[in-house]
Amino acid sequence: MLYTQGMEENKNILKQWVLSAINNRSGKELKEIFETIPNIDIAEAISDVKDPKQLLYIFRVVGSEYSAEFFAELSSEQQEIVISAFSDKELMELISDSFADDIVDTIEEMPANIVSRVLKACPKDLRGDVNRLLNYKENTAGSVMTTEYIEMKDSTTVKDAIQIIRDKGKDAETIYTVFVRDSKRTLVGTVELSDLIFSKETDVLSDIMDKDFVSCNVNDDQEDVAKKFKRYDLTAMAVVNSENKIVGIITIDDVVDIIEQETSEDIAHMAAITDMEDPYLKTPVLKLVLKCVPWILALMVLQVFTTMILSGFEDRIAQFAILAVFTPLIMDAGGNSGGQTTTMIVRSLSLDEFGGKDYPKVILKELRVASIIGGIVSAFAFGWLMFEMSVGIVNTSSIAERVTATGGNFTAYMALVAALVAGTLFVTMIISRLVGCSLPFLAKLVKLDPAVMCGPITTTLVDIISLVTYFLLWTNIIGPALGF
């Protein structure tokens, strides 16, 4: 029966099963496990096995069909243990069954002596590929591509093509897309294996190939590559150099990882965290601190403006302390509202739902959305504050003092205070959405990642504008009406 993945109990059962097979030296049982259960589930079940003898036994028994793929799923600590314990011959066998990009992933995290042992174990061709892959800049198409692909001349017949695939396909990352070049070695088309299957044996590749294929350059950003995959529903894409000659391919399973990595980066940036390269549990404590603390400090320094504004109004707060009670409410509402807009716009920009030229459309839409939200929120806030003050949730002693001092009407004075907050919120809602939708476009215009810090900067700007509005409304309209 099918092994049920991901259940904690099953993981432990599987671990016991694998370990008992190893300890009983039962190669048959171990092979059966590898035949019926995906490699990654087995690797995860034994992720805390660090005994070289136990790990080596697995590789000696399961055979080349599984070993390279299983090796790629191990933790880098386990990979290091295995490589150190391997004889040169065993290492060469493993390496020659591996893809160049998996080898690169492995040795990127290894100490120098292991790296040189691995490189020495590579056949010459493969070593060249590995070295080249190691040299591409991080996050480019070159750094994620693999060099095992099938390329044929455009004059090849379907019959020969299928024979070539039979002969060389085992070493290729995919045999489902064949890349076609002309006599000058320029990439001119792609042929799907399905096209070969459905064509006559005598057809020539140049007649059946897709000329509307999509490719990318080695130096393209991996995020752009992922977008092309999504847009054109591809499963494999050629990576070409500046002369339009193919140098590697990228397959869809790598693209899924790229999408997740880029999304995690965006999400981290929106929350004011520096990129998380590693999973949370594997990131050391001090690294986590370094990723978080600079932004907390920077945003605290940015608060200098709100501090200055509040400080400038200290005397008025001392006169009428209820003013201080409502500042967090106003600032939080502005922050939440600006955050909503920024998040929507950043996500839409990163999914290419619209581009820079659509800014006028977006700002007009936001003006309408913001006016309605401003109306609703300020009307609600007016009613809510009247309620809070009436039932005594908010201390109204400073209003009572005013009534005594000026002989005014208590309810009218409460209404004036509620109107001060409601009016400020109306302005805040509109400003927060306009700032929140404009900053990501501005970031894009100056070629910055729209996700970086747009959220916190929106909040800070909105805080400043709403506090100034609050105190201007107070000084010029509400304060005088209360006899200040």
Added chain:
Amino acid sequence: MLYTQGMEENKNILKQWVLSAINNRSGKELKEIFETIPNIDIAEAISDVKDPKQLLYIFRVVGSEYSAEFFAELSSEQQEIVISAFSDKELMELISDSFADDIVDTIEEMPANIVSRVLKACPKDLRGDVNRLLNYKENTAGSVMTTEYIEMKDSTTVKDAIQIIRDKGKDAETIYTVFVRDSKRTLVGTVELSDLIFSKETDVLSDIMDKDFVSCNVNDDQEDVAKKFKRYDLTAMAVVNSENKIVGIITIDDVVDIIEQETSEDIAHMAAITDMEDPYLKTPVLKLVLKCVPWILALMVLQVFTTMILSGFEDRIAQFAILAVFTPLIMDAGGNSGGQTTTMIVRSLSLDEFGGKDYPKVILKELRVASIIGGIVSAFAFGWLMFEMSVGIVNTSSIAERVTATGGNFTAYMALVAALVAGTLFVTMIISRLVGCSLPFLAKLVKLDPAVMCGPITTTLVDIISLVTYFLLWTNIIGPALGF
């Protein structure tokens, strides 16, 4: 040469090219465009063409090789125009070239009369598939699967299998994975086309099939399906019913869309926005308002606690107004810090980097991270506030009054105020990270989406705790030291 995708100028050039081919009735030119340029680029270039005659001309000329795929890329408005203009025969031809899942996507947004015309045009088998797909619950495997797949008995030989693919493969969504059933119609394995290519013609599928294949149930959540695809690096997966019989398949290109949709949902929830089903520009203004405004109002009501706390300390603020100046700084730092933690934890949970049982590990790690961040932030804040007060960024008249009243030392009094804020921040940093990392686990425990509202609720909780700390420190230690 290769058409350069995504450039605004090219889009206009392409549009003119297509339109001139249509207007000149040049079928040859139009065919050439379709041969050399991806369908989605052409569809996007003519996205504002609404003339039934122009659209019909395209479908009459380009032939069945492109028409179904091109139709799927048109906007639903254009699709409606085309269907209305088609004769019954043309509609039947288009439909029989289409996949059941594309038909479902099309008619889900159409008026009833179009839906019934399309269903009538479906061949009987296809109509059954479409109706079944329409009935699966949204976001389940059943609702995203397609019903065009290749299934064979386990006793089939490789030679026969390749012949079956040649005969029936044109109608299948993928021919790269063949699904294998036993005599009871139970799914027992999968065979990759590459395995067929590399095997002997006389081999039988049951000998070469993968038995460690992965499948999902029709009722599984699409997010879980996407996770399996990532975990096992799949390109196609069987969807089975409760009797383990295959009823459909899901392919990797659909999974990429699912991942994006689920991530957008998470991101929206973290920013307190209700799900965005449609792209921003296509969402009506009032719908945007409805997605945003309830959360703003709800969070404002939640602020009742901070309002009460501040209000309870109104008298003390009136006595010493500088206290009000620092509340936004403390609340924002707490919000930012809690947001960082929540974001990291929510993302890690949604990528399955860890699960509920890892909570103790996470909270221990957070305690260490939080203590260090608390130390750094409070030390920095102490220095920064001393600076702000010394250079007059913060109005220190209330401190000067105190010095006059008690005969104390001005610098010592400033230091006491700075220490009040620094001490509060130390507590706030620790609490914010502990709350921020715990809430997502709590949400998971009670089977809620960890992304929903964890951010804003963290902020509100942290606000309350930090304000209470602030005023407790003031009332019990700093206030008395300043002679209050």
